[in-house]
Amino acid sequence: MTDLGSTILVNAAALFAVILALWAYSVKIRDVSFIDAFWAFGMVLLACATWAQSEFPGARSHLLLGLTALWGLRLTLHLWTRWRAHGEDPRYAKIMGSVMEKKGWSWSKTSLLSVFLTQAPLLFITCLPAQLGIWASEGSRIVLGPLAFFGATIAIIGILFETIGDAQLNAFRANPANTGKVLDTGLWRFTRHPNYFGDACTWWGIWLIACETGLPGWISIIGPIFLTFTLTRWSGKPLLEKGMKKTRPEYADYVARTSGFFPLPPKSR
Template sequence: MNLLGSLGLNFGLLVAIMIILWLISVRIRDVSFIDAFWAYGMAIMASAAFMQTANPGSLAYMIWALTALWGIRLGTHLFLRWRKEGIDPRYKKILGHAMDKQGMSFAKAALLRAWAMQIPLLFMVCLPAQLGILLADAAPVGPVAIIGAVIALIGIAFETIGDMQLKTFRSNPANTGKVLDSGLWKYTRHPNYFGDFCAWWGIWLVAAQTGWPVWIAIVGPLFLSFTLMKWSGAPLLEKSLKKNRPDYVDYIERTSGFFPMPPKKTANR
């Protein structure tokens, strides 16, 4: 099978899975677990590409392992959080607006405002891993791939530690309404997003070892970076936190918004 055929097969698989998950979300009237599938889906795309590779070498194994490690770890974290906390207020608001203002049924709103939108975005962000695996064959692991793997592993570790620190903080009732400003959260307001950023730029670098076709897939980490820093990641979350946590404004003044930096001294600290 040629490259476009393999990518087409992956895209068809993704569409089929999304349709099944959409039907489940309609049955339970909740799409919140879509965040968990965002991560799991990329691991599935990388695995599907790997299974279509006739002679996978070390480079293909490296790309697949990094993507699977990132996707399974984050997907499981988000799935368990959804099981514990239930419906995500963000999706409740988005679907509620479509139903109340535009007259959509829950099924139509869930399809158009959640699942259908995620298909091309997930496929695009995961494109470096898919192309890298499909093109790797028996390609050797070079210095660019090693640098990329180190960056990706740093990102995965950063995100994992940040999530663990936040989970521990939230589990203490005494911290209700407070802002976590210790550990990694002392140096960046979004260590989990920064971890995602590093993981996918690292995976792209590993995949870029295969040559120019993967360079085009830079659109994946570029879009993810835009999403995390300017669109639905940090900006949307901080808009809510500033309303619900009075101390968050002070936290913004002294803490880097994305890239880890030493905290600034303010009049209150």
């Protein structure tokens, strides 16, 4: 069995090398916002790296890798396609400009320290359920139990929820008649952020699968906790809604009647 410390070090080194390459690319194109697409793909890379270092990966390892890849590759393609179509994300442009103004840093230094080297450890932490779960499952020492099947179900529901939500939003935006309007049908009728809810479900599900490995799995709970906090309290929902309230006159009414995260029936007005 591969030593956990060695596995983590190899994964961290690989992630750091890729992050530096992406930073160099960002300097060349003067845009950092493609990092969102790499966030999901980076977790796939970490899961693959952990699986590849296992001498005898078992059923749980395959399940964790498969779910991580299914979630991550779909989301990466979605976010990469969106970035290529719409260009730089205004949120990142604002962050970059603010840091450069306050600290007097160059564009390249700001990109490295405020975006890429900040994102890397957060990505690594979020992916701990997949990494520790795959590592602790080597050799099929622990069979898949009810908790793993429940976790897989939750993760698949999350992937489907996010995929459907993204498809509905893409279709809505593709119609010129919807310019300046708020999507409040489909899954978006029950939650203002079906994509974020789907992300959270996926990683709580992956964590439940990892839990059956014992202490390594339980420790990895920091991953879904951090992801949920990020989506609901930090850089996800708060920043996105702040911008929406400024650009969409109908958004305040939408907020008043629609759940902010968990899908619930809309409130009567």
